[in-house]
Amino acid sequence: MKKVEMIIMPEIPKSDLHPSWVPEDANENFACSVMGGIDTKVNANSEEKVYDPNAVRRVPLRRKPTLDEIVKGVGEGNRVMLSKAITLIESNAPKDFDKAQRVLQGLLPKTGKALRIGITGVPGAGKSTFIEAFGQLLCSMGYKVAVLAVDPTSPLTGGSILGDKTRMQNLSREPNCFIRPTPSGGTLGGVARKSRETMMLCEAAGYDVILVETVGVGQSETTVRNMVDFFMLVVLTGAGDDLQGIKKGIMELADAIVVNKADGENLARATVTQGEYERMVEFIRPATEGWKTHAYKCSALTHDGLPELWAVMRKFEKETKESGVFQKRRKAQLLSWVRGMIDEHLHNLFFNDPMIKGRIPLVEHSVVNGLISPSQAVTELIRCFDMDRAAIKHMQSGKM
Ligand SMILES: Nc1nc2c(ncn2[C@@H]2O[C@H](COP(=O)(O)OP(=O)(O)O)[C@@H](O)[C@H]2O)c(=O)[nH]1
Ligand SMILES: [Mg+2]
Structure with missing residues (x-):
């Protein structure tokens, strides 16, 4: 009977079991680890295989x-x-x-070299489907595309883009596309700061076009308008007059109004809706100096109208850069960003001040019971805040 050769394996140190590589988006549940193999050394003088523990290939630790x-x-x-x-x-x-x-x-x-495009519209208008199709079109033209989302309404679920990940499956496979779901920043200001800075990082990484999806609720449209060059409103056919009335404010932010789902049986209706919007934009203030906002139609499903929309965006970029409006807006956006952050910082400093925290309920109680006026209340709180800051400064300088 043939002698069965046994190789006794020493216990592998735990550190060698660390994966040397894990996918970019792996979480702690990622079960597969890639490890170095175990080398066995063959003794030249005998047939016997000898296990050499020193021959275990050291896998560099993930640092x-x-x-x-x-x-x-x-x-x-x-x-x-x-x-x-x-x-x-x-x-x-x-x-x-x-x-x-x-x-x-x-x-x-x-940073600053990409064309930044914001996309808004009611849920279901087809923003994510549009981004998937438009992103693929741009990638096929050789552009690098980054997709971000600003959706402070659902920080826990990861926002609209994460929810719609299935709709961006093809785009997420594009090597020239980078998709990042909305950050969970709590306040809209927090989300906006993170999105702006993420946008800058994407630009530094060489992305030519940044697409920012935002939900059509609350203040997020204005916030996204303030961080992009071109702002696009995606609308649907058959929205009643009352609904269109509500959209007037948002229409005033848009550089293009796009009637999506212009396909199949809906095509004729989409054409009528496009005409209606085209008449309406006559009466609204254009969002960008020197640029005439128009209504367009497209289908994110069949990709009809997408190349034409890209041509509109390029025309917008060219004209506003030539007139200087592009650069002027970028500068104004930066300054309003700085102002916004100062506001937020001071707000947090004030409301997190221990003295103010203790004092606010008392002062508010006095206001609602008519003991002091609102202006007096503010003066009193600011005075407390000033005193507290002075005391903190005094302590920090070691005088107390
Ligand atoms: N027929 C048609 N359906 C579309 C089109 N774009 C989006 N949809 C559908 O509309 C629904 C909502 O789309 P989605 O992209 O999630 O909208 P979002 O909420 O604005 O991001 C999905 O069922 C899509 O398949 C389109 O151009 N044509
Ligand atoms: Mg969506």
Whole structure:
């Protein structure tokens, strides 16, 4: 009987079981790990296989990249590094804030080069389907496309884009496309800051077009209008007069109104609706100086009308850059961003101040019971705040 050769395997240290690579979007449930194989050494003088524990290939441990490596990686268009940088931006941990800002600072010279396009419309209008089709069209033309979402209404579910991931399956497979769901930032201001900074990182990573989807509710349209160059409103056929009345404010933000689902039996109705919107835009203030907003129709399903819309956007870019309106808007957006952040910072500083926290219920009680006027209440709170800040400063300077 043939002797069965046994190779006794020593216990592999736990550290060697660490995966050396995991997919970019893996979470802790990712079950598959890629490990180095185990080498066996054949003894030249005998047939016997000897296991040499030193021959176990050491798999380098996954270590966190340094900030410089992240900056370099993003600048070279490395998607893993881009995701890491965005994770830093999206983090709510104070220790990550400085890191994120250092990464952004390092990449600042490479930002600002993309065409930023905002897409809004009521749920079901076809925004995600449009982005999927339009994104693929742009990728086929050789552009690198980044897709972001601003949806502060559902920070827990990950926002509209995550919910619609099935509708972006083809686009997410495009090597030249990067899709990032809405960040969970709590307030709209928080989400907006993260989205703006994410947009800048994508630009630094070489993305030519940024598509920002937003839900058609509340203030998010205005917020997205303030972070993009071209703003597009996706509408449906057959919306009643009353609904269209509500949209007037949003129409005033749009550089294009697009009647989607212009396909099949709906095509004729879409053409009529397009005409109605075209008449309506005559009466509204254009969103962009020197640009005439028009109504268009398309089908995100059949892709009809998409190349024409891209041509409109390129025309918009060319004309506004020539007139200087493009650059003027970008500058104004930056300044309003800074102002907005100052507002938010001061707001947080004020309402998180321990003295104010304790004082507010009392002062509010006095106001509602007619003991002091609202103006007096504000003066009183601001005075408390000033005193508290002065005391904190005094303590910090070691005088107490
Ligand atoms: N017929 C037709 N259906 C569409 C078109 N675009 C989107 N849809 C459908 O409309 C529904 C809502 O689309 P979705 O992209 O999720 O809308 P969103 O909520 O605005 O992002 C889905 O069932 C889509 O398949 C289109 O151009 N034609
Ligand atoms: Mg959607």
